[in-house]
Amino acid sequence: MKSCYSFSTSAMRVVAGCVVAMTLGGVCQAAEIVRHPLAGGSKFPIARVVEVPAGKTLYFHSGIVPGPLDSKAPAGTPEYWGDTNAQALSVFSRIKESLDPLGLTFKDVVSMTAYLVGDPAKGGRMDFDGFMAAYTQHFGTADQPNLPSRSTVQVAGLATPGMLVEIEVTLAR
Numbered sequence: 001m002k003s004c005y006s007f008s009t010s011a012m013r014v015v016a017g018c019v020v021a022m023t024l025g026g027v028c029q030a031a032e033i034v035r036h037p038l039a040g041g042s043k044f045p046i047a048r049v050v051e052v053p054a055g056k057t058l059y060f061h062s063g064i065v066p067g068p069l070d071s072k073a074p075a076g077t078p079e080y081w082g083d084t085n086a087q088a089l090s091v092f093s094r095i096k097e098s099l100d101p102l103g104l105t106f107k108d109v110v111s112m113t114a115y116l117v118g119d120p121a122k123g124g125r126m127d128f129d130g131f132m133a134a135y136t137q138h139f140g141t142a143d144q145p146n147l148p149s150r151s152t153v154q155v156a157g158l159a160t161p162g163m164l165v166e167i168e169v170t171l172a173r
Helices: 009-023 084-102 128-135
Strands: 034-037 047-051 058-064 109-117 149-155 165-172
Touching: 047 149, 058 084, 084 128, 084 165, 109 128
Parallel strands: 109 149
Antiparallel strands: 034 047, 058 165, 109 165
């Protein structure tokens, strides 16, 4: 019978070490989260792999969309929502607001998926540079150097017309 669980060698070492420590009456301290950089010395601000050892709690946060930039503008317009950069800044702010009561921060983010709608002002292509300008204010900074693994994809649309950004995160603590 095949096992439906898969553990990395390092995770198995942590579990085995905890079993030995507990058997000997010791207290098991979980290993630290390891963020492996991109190959080749790339300075792009994402992790190639984030290793979350046994003993950590994972949090799967639903996608967050932006709030209106100018609620007096006609709904669904670029003036109402703002461009990709403004929307991404709004989304990051709303994620922070959601994490604060849980005692979580951007330092705890281990994985992120960013969904970007093609910007009509950019010929229907996603504004990756606008997104990155907002992202790099929160990740890979001197105050918050922890980088998540991340995927950024262009989608046909989001739940509300005019929205260009939705972000979901997974956190570990």
